[in-house]
Amino acid sequence: MLTYLGTALPRFTSPAARLLALQCALRTDACGQVRLPAGLLRGMRLRGSGELWRELAHAGWLQLPDFRALPLQLRLLDAAVLDQAPGRRARCRAAHWALHPAPLALPAAAPALRLTALVLAAHPPSQAEHGTEMDILASLCGHSPQQTGDILDRLVTTGTLEAWHLNRETDEVCWQLRQPQARTHACGRTRWRPDRAAFKEASST
Structure with a gap:
């Protein structure tokens, strides 16, 4: 999925936007719909970072969500994300691991x-x-x-x-x-x- 994002997003998309895009890509359903709980965004220290969503929307990768709704719901615009292996259950495990990538977890770092x-x-x-x-x-x-x-x-x-x-x-x-x-x-x-x-x-x- 990191390799996919390396080609799907503009080369100098910010690291924070890439981390956000990775969670969206790993948590999407078969229709490209994503639900992100507020606790996840707080844990990633990205809640309220509207500029990151606009960065990904400007790249044509997702549709801007309604920031007033919780959990946050959005739609991915790149159909290629749905073709990335493995399946949804493995993606969920990967999404959790990506938040704490042992043995190099740095939750408090930039x-x-x-x-x-x-x-x-x-x-x-x-x-x-x-x-x-x-x-x-x-x-x-x-x-x-x-x-x-x-x-x-x-x-x-x-x-x-x-x-x-x-x-x-x-x-x-x-x-x-x-x-x-x-x-x-x-x-x-x-x-x-x-x-x-x-x-x-x-x-x-």
Whole structure:
């Protein structure tokens, strides 16, 4: 669904509008009708953000709802959203997970950080690392590659990511999730110790 939104919405649609569009796309019925409870919008810290709805309406993706009615009801205008797999039950589970995308949930962070963390969490790992092309990652996050790199740096600074780097020859971005801290038992043996030297941060590239 993130890939679908990356093509259905204008490239620089704001992260907050993309988060809102994702919930709408995952919660729509077979006729493109969506009901969003007020509690959901409050939890996303997006209640009363009329500019986000206007942003999506201007893109021709949805019809502006009646903001006086609760729960909020609206209609999606892009028929292609109904063709996205999987089915409705799996979409409902995905909608819930997208609000708390373990292991990178950032409910109190800015929308740009939350969306990037969600996109990263949606990528399965290849052994110890996760990765994709920078252009793809930037498109899903609604940023330029430079802005995406800056946000990845912030996720490292906040401890959400362990590190990330960009292969400038292949344009592939790889990142390493934050690992649990080493724990020492009473016997003094360490259960886990990260090999930080094996992974370089982007600032060294």
